[in-house]
Amino acid sequence: MIKKRVRYKKAFSLIELIFVIVVLGIVASIGSQVIAKVYESYVLQRGMYRATMKTELVLEQIGNRLRYAIPGTVGARADNTNSWEEISTVTAPNDKVLQWVAYDGDSFEAIPQNGRTPGWSGFCDLNKSSKTKLSSPGSKFSLTNTIIKNLSDKTKDINSSVVYFMDVYDGATGLPQYYDVRWSDDTHLTFDNSNDKNASERYKLAWSSYALSVEGGDLYLYYNFSPKPGASLNNAKKSLLLKNVSNFRFKGGEGSIRVKICLEEPIAADANVTACKEKVIF
Numbered sequence: 001m002i003k004k005r006v007r008y009k010k011a012f013s014l015i016e017l018i019f020v021i022v023v024l025g026i027v028a029s030i031g032s033q034v035i036a037k038v039y040e041s042y043v044l045q046r047g048m049y050r051a052t053m054k055t056e057l058v059l060e061q062i063g064n065r066l067r068y069a070i071p072g073t074v075g076a077r078a079d080n081t082n083s084w085e086e087i088s089t090v091t092a093p094n095d096k097v098l099q100w101v102a103y104d105g106d107s108f109e110a111i112p113q114n115g116r117t118p119g120w121s122g123f124c125d126l127n128k129s130s131k132t133k134l135s136s137p138g139s140k141f142s143l144t145n146t147i148i149k150n151l152s153d154k155t156k157d158i159n160s161s162v163v164y165f166m167d168v169y170d171g172a173t174g175l176p177q178y179y180d181v182r183w184s185d186d187t188h189l190t191f192d193n194s195n196d197k198n199a200s201e202r203y204k205l206a207w208s209s210y211a212l213s214v215e216g217g218d219l220y221l222y223y224n225f226s227p228k229p230g231a232s233l234n235n236a237k238k239s240l241l242l243k244n245v246s247n248f249r250f251k252g253g254e255g256s257i258r259v260k261i262c263l264e265e266p267i268a269a270d271a272n273v274t275a276c277k278e279k280v281i282f
Helices: 014-066 139-153
Strands: 076-077 098-103 133-135 162-169 176-185 188-191 205-214 218-225 235-242 245-253 255-266 269-281
Touching: 014 235, 014 255, 014 269, 139 176, 188 218, 205 245
Parallel strands: none
Antiparallel strands: 076 098, 098 205, 133 188, 162 176, 162 205, 176 188, 205 218, 218 235, 245 255, 255 269
């Protein structure tokens, strides 16, 4: 008779198994909390980064447009229906609309090609001008007319423009002096009336005003409307610049405008992050 020898291997006891399970549970709990914290931090940083980038991009766009503002035409109003006032006199902190007249920088800065000149030169020959005609050597107003039509979707042309004479102000309003003009030929414009004119050798041609307005928490850009200080926004076009704006403030004086925008960026159904940026435009 052959006897078989059985060998028994040592194994974990029940107590040891329970201890291991408890330790693994504790480690898993700590690990999940760490992972949750890391993810929460990532979501917050991503939201803040996105909010910061959005405000910076919008301020850059605003700065690019405001650099064409004609001095003395920048103003504010409490909303789209309230009266307009020049920005250096604004004292009310609750004004929501920033509005200005911009000169036509697109045809003024057009790069000459093949001997072509820019649309308007910005210089007025006072000796050859009169109270009914503006003589502007070095201009090509036909080019200006084409550019204005293209930019305004064919709704405006050079006959919708006004001319602002630099350093000349209206005695009654104190605002920059401007006159309605019409296209005569490439170097001449005619005035809409034959009254006496207060003119200077330098001028700027404008065909549109612009405005920034917060409506329902969103920031809109108004454009393509009358190029005169304080013009009504009723017939203007508008485009959305930024959503979820919690604060929009501006202040002007001494040749500069300070603009501040705060944006709320949603990161969850019940959570937001807020980013604020400021920019000074000269």
